[in-house]
Amino acid sequence: LTKDRYPQVKRRDFAELNEKHLGYFKNLLGENRVITDKDECQGFNIDWLKSVRGYSQCILKPKTTQEVSEILKFCNDNRIAVCPQGGNTGLVGGSVPVFDEVVLWTGLMNDIISLDENSGVLVCQSGCILENLENFADERDLMIPLDLGAKGSCHIGGNISTNAGGLRLLRYGNLHGSVLGVEAVKADGEVIDCTSALKKDNTGYHLKHLFIGSEGTLGVVTKVAIQCPPKPRALNVAFLGLESFDDVLACLRQAKRQLGEILSSCELIDNPSLDAVTSHLNLKSPISVYPFYMLIETHGSSCDHDEEKMHGFLESCMSDGLVRDGTTTNEIGKMKAIWELRESITEGLLHDGYVFKYDISLPTREFYSLVPVMRERVKDAVRVCGYGHLGDGNIHLQVTLKEFNEEVLRIIEPFIYEYTAKLRGSVSAEHGVGFRKPKYIHYSKSPGAINLMKQLKVMMDPKGILNPYKVIP
Ligand code: FAD
Numbered sequence: 001l002t003k004d005r006y007p008q009v010k011r012r013d014f015a016e017l018n019e020k021h022l023g024y025f026k027n028l029l030g031e032n033r034v035i036t037d038k039d040e041c042q043g044f045n046i047d048w049l050k051s052v053r054g055y056s057q058c059i060l061k062p063k064t065t066q067e068v069s070e071i072l073k074f075c076n077d078n079r080i081a082v083c084p085q086g087g088n089t090g091l092v093g094g095s096v097p098v099f100d101e102v103v104l105w106t107g108l109m110n111d112i113i114s115l116d117e118n119s120g121v122l123v124c125q126s127g128c129i130l131e132n133l134e135n136f137a138d139e140r141d142l143m144i145p146l147d148l149g150a151k152g153s154c155h156i157g158g159n160i161s162t163n164a165g166g167l168r169l170l171r172y173g174n175l176h177g178s179v180l181g182v183e184a185v186k187a188d189g190e191v192i193d194c195t196s197a198l199k200k201d202n203t204g205y206h207l208k209h210l211f212i213g214s215e216g217t218l219g220v221v222t223k224v225a226i227q228c229p230p231k232p233r234a235l236n237v238a239f240l241g242l243e244s245f246d247d248v249l250a251c252l253r254q255a256k257r258q259l260g261e262i263l264s265s266c267e268l269i270d271n272p273s274l275d276a277v278t279s280h281l282n283l284k285s286p287i288s289v290y291p292f293y294m295l296i297e298t299h300g301s302s303c304d305h306d307e308e309k310m311h312g313f314l315e316s317c318m319s320d321g322l323v324r325d326g327t328t329t330n331e332i333g334k335m336k337a338i339w340e341l342r343e344s345i346t347e348g349l350l351h352d353g354y355v356f357k358y359d360i361s362l363p364t365r366e367f368y369s370l371v372p373v374m375r376e377r378v379k380d381a382v383r384v385c386g387y388g389h390l391g392d393g394n395i396h397l398q399v400t401l402k403e404f405n406e407e408v409l410r411i412i413e414p415f416i417y418e419y420t421a422k423l424r425g426s427v428s429a430e431h432g433v434g435f436r437k438p439k440y441i442h443y444s445k446s447p448g449a450i451n452l453m454k455q456l457k458v459m460m461d462p463k464g465i466l467n468p469y470k471v472i473p
């Protein structure tokens with residue numbers, strides 16, 4: 001871990017940690033919840049992709065909102081920079097320090113506080129692991145309206161701070177809709193209680209939204225109230241093979257028309273993406289090889305009705321020649337195996353070597369258009385592939401190489417951002433901006449909007465201690 005890892009970014013004028021600071025933290029949290037051992041700090045300094053790293057020498061593990069408040073007040077008074085961290089599964093380098101920022105890790109803030117079985121509103125601390133919440137809701141015949149491949153590690157607070165999208169946004173909407181309330185702590189330690197558990201509340205500005213998707217730059221999320229829909233009684237998954245992207249679009253239109261109210265997910269996987277998991281992770285595809293695959297899922301309340309609909313949909317897609325091969329299932333093991341193919345692509349691609357990762361929203365017609373263009377541009381790639389949330393217009397375009405190559409980077413960027421901007425797409429559809437993308441947000445945000453972001457940051461965190469070097473260009 002070297003101090004000049006990012007020569008283009010200069011450490012700002014924050015305090016360097018001293019014994020007095022550490023003494024304060026130890027007094028507040030106890031010795032065990034202040035980590036200063038180099039080896040133990042290591043994991044908190046490196047992101048999931050192992051592509052960015054800092055050299056923090058202090059990890060703080062608060063358990064309560066009050067502790068978070070006191071930590072931030074002290075850090076603000078003493079100009080100590082802080083990097084909030086949840087499950088550290090973020091993909092844009094936002095969750096790890098850039099230099100020696102103190103890491104405020106939420107993993108011990110994992111209490112589930114209440115669940116109202118009438119309204120479905122679950123209130124919990126921000127460090128709850130998503131999968132634990134999913135299991136808790138499931139046991140009560142409810143579900144969390146968010147699911148993603150990182151569920152076993154990511155925290156609900158991290159999800160909220162990144163406004164994570166995930167695999168069923170198409171059906172359950174994004175977190176700006178399903179999160180009813182947030183409690184967060186401002187940089188100066190003030191606790192902002194917006195934990196209304198009401199579906200409707202127009203009393204003034206909707207402040208909770210400031211914390212949803214602001215990636216730890218405006219406050220630390222400490223508590224969450226989230227609306228859980230009833231668990232579906234009937235689930236079906238189809239895995240389809242298609243010959244062309246035009247067929248994919250026609251199939252998407254059919255799925256919306258014929259599956260309508262029960263459609264819960266509509267994902268696209270191209271052949272090189274599937275190959276990343278079948279060849280590297282030894283997972284098996286249930287059908288033979290096609291240029292495109294679609295994973296379509298339904299959530300409904302009547303098994304016979306939903307199964308009939310799914311079969312009707314598949315039959316019509318096959319008789320129209322859109323789907324060349326396909327399988328549908330409602331067996332739990334088989335559905336899980338199909339989802340595993342989709343959810344493991346991120347991991348599978350890492351086995352190629354170096355991954356250039358892009359997370360882009362484009363108009364649906366253009367969803368895949370960038371992939372063949374990129375394949376033409378980067379001829380030496382191990383793989384250029386695209387997959388993702390077709391139903392939401394969000395593609396994950398990836399270019400893999402055996403190892404990082406500066407020349408290839410210049411072939412991809414800024415071309416990819418210019419292409420996206422021309423189509424009025426988004427250069428970060430769901431993963432956020434973090435440390436990797438601040439210099440690209442102007443491709444998707446107007447100067448006025450960026451200026452307002454800067455003004456908000458100055459107002460809420462005047463000393464800039466919260467997740468510095470991230471998000472704001
Ligand atoms: P972290 O990675 O720890 O942090 C992410 C950001 O939030 C950082 O900027 C951090 O400072 C900030 N933060 C964390 N906790 C708090 C808090 N309590 N208060 C304030 N700021 C905080 N993302 C999607 O959107 N959709 C997907 O489908 C998806 N799938 C993924 C699959 C895999 C295999 C992996 C590795 C990642 C995936 N991601 C996906 C990205 C990532 O999982 C999400 O961004 C997730 O929401 C991050 O949660 P986390 O707890 O790991 O946050």
Ligand code: 2HG
Pocket residue numbers: 091149166342343345346357358359388389396430
């Ligand atoms: C997904 O949809 C995630 O699987 C991760 O958002 C995508 O690895 C990626 O780029």
Ligand code: ZN
Pocket residue numbers: 165166388389396430
């Ligand atoms: Zn995604």
